[in-house]
Amino acid sequence: MSETLLNYPPALVAKPRIPFRPHPPADFEEAGLFHAQVESLVLKFLLSHGIASGRRTADELGLPFGPFPEFLRRLKNQQIVSYTDSASANDFLYSLTDVGRARAQLYFNECSYVGTAPVPFDDYVKSVAAQSITFEHPKKEDLRRAFADLLISEEMFEVLGPAINSGRGLFLYGYPGNGKTSIAERITRCFGSTIWIPKVIEASGQLIKLFDLSAHEPVEAHRSSLLRADDFDHRWIEIRRPTLIAGGELRMEDLEIHFDPVTKVSEAPLQLKSNNGTLLIDDFGRQRIAPIELLNRWTVPLEKRYDFLSLYNGKQIRVPFDQLILFSTNLEPRQLVDESFMRRIPYKIFAQDPDEATFRELFAMFAAKLGFLEVDEAALDHLINRHYRKADRPFRACQPRDLLLQVRNYCVYNDLPLEMKPHYFDFAANNYFTVM
Structure with missing residues (x-):
């Protein structure tokens, strides 16, 4: 190794990275699923749809078809499902027996979720680390591409570039109408890459819906077919790095896992949905919660890049906090936060009036x-x-x-x-x- 490379700061030494892509599991065990989990999802799906082939059932669950014929054969031997008819490619059409319907209803009462099988929480944590925003280092040409539809001064580019590269957080402040929100909305475009996220996460027996069409933009619709290319795990979806915006409607409960007592399914909070992307707190200081409450809530996450969330059963889990946090405000930052917190947001960028x-x-x-x-x-x-x-x-x-x-x-x-x-x-x- 050359002397020049040895003298480089560790953070500046480029390390080759293999792009993250969720590989398809060979069987249920490799997918991190127990027999009871798969059975619950299969029976609830058949309860909702009446009759379906094994291949379509596997498709709906986002799982490979390989282990399904044997799995469904065992359910048939237990008189939980029955063959309705034969299907193409050595497959069958399945429906529930009376015993199967009763069992499916019990599963449905425990949790009404029907859809893609969940991804284990630990797999999600590893995926966030592998796709961290801190690995992205956009250059001037990336900023120019991202802001091509805005008129940005060279002085603003010189300040924005290092701030975005930090992967930490920044304040955009100044008079209303000078493009703070427009700038913040385009920052994620600088990274110019996509990420993979699971549609649903399983954490300590609790299902947490992560993929949200109102917050995430799929790169393309992966259509299922008889001869689909199983080169990725279909429980995951490829999206553009997300940009989530929370304005004056933001409440403290929006930062916690929301459990629906009727469906027994949970919804991921804003910071989880924005992982590997950008989270904009727009019009900061006008929220329903006091600025100091919000900032105290995020003191540890901003410093340590992880957060703690509570499940409905009271158990706490440590989750990644890996996004560029942006605060956009018409107020002077010193009016909103104290010096200790300002230290955790190293970049303060003034959106000045145009000449x-x-x-x-x-x-x-x-x-x-x-x-x-x-x-x-x-x-x-x-x-x-x-x-x-x-x-x-x-x-x-x-x-x-x-x-x-x-x-x-x-x-x-x-x-x-x-x-x-x-x-x-x-x-x-x-x-x-x-x-x-």
Whole structure:
């Protein structure tokens, strides 16, 4: 090994990594499932669907078909299921017997979940570690690609880049309307990679639903078929690194595992769903809970990168806390948190007001997006002189888009050509700045 490499800090020495991909299990034992778990899922599925082939049952559970013929044969010998008809590829159609329906109902009363078989909690923990956000080190070109639809200054890129590379957390603060939320929403794009997550996790006998279509974007729909390619474990799904946003509606209970006493199924909290991605606390300081409560809740996770959650039976489990935490606020961070917590959020980035040159660039950018053929500089000069300079009003990054939308709506309503005129801007500004 060269002397140069030996003198490098350990964190900067590149280590080759094998991309994580969940391999298909050969049998139920390798999948980390007990006989009773598989039986419960199979019987509840047949109770819900009436008749199904062994292959379709395996498909619904996300498990390989290999061990199913023998497993179902044993259930038939126990008079729990019966053959209804033969199916293709040496398969059969199965239905429940009276004994099977009674047993399925008992399983259903214990837990009404029907669907993909769960992944053991330990396997999930290992997957988060293997796909950690700290392994991702986006460069300038990655940031430019992620923010291509926004007008970001070079100064902002120089500050954002190291902050995103830290994989820890940052405050985005400044006046409203300067793009803090837009910036935060695009940060995950810098990583430019996908991750695998289990659809459902099993922890100490409790089922926790992790995959959420409202929070996760699947890379593609893996369609099941008779001759599907079993090159991955179908209990998992490949998604884009997630970005979850929690605004003023955030409650303390949203950060805990939610157990439904009716279905006996639990829902993963926000920080679990955002693992290996980004979690944005938007409009920080306006939540239903006091800022100090939220920050105290996350003191240990931000420092140690793990959290403790309670299951419905009272047992605590240690879970990964592996995401880039972003706090977006219109308030000065020192008004919200004390010095000890600020130390745990090493980057504080101010989203400043655009200068006039940038303000004009924003008009040109949004004019093109909204269908204006050109920017009328005389009309824009009128807007800036009358409604900004004379009113001593600061520029905000959101205003070119908002004002042009009002001009556009005015033109559409009055069946006028889509163009900029001084009195159009007067109309828009008088509406927009009525109480500002």
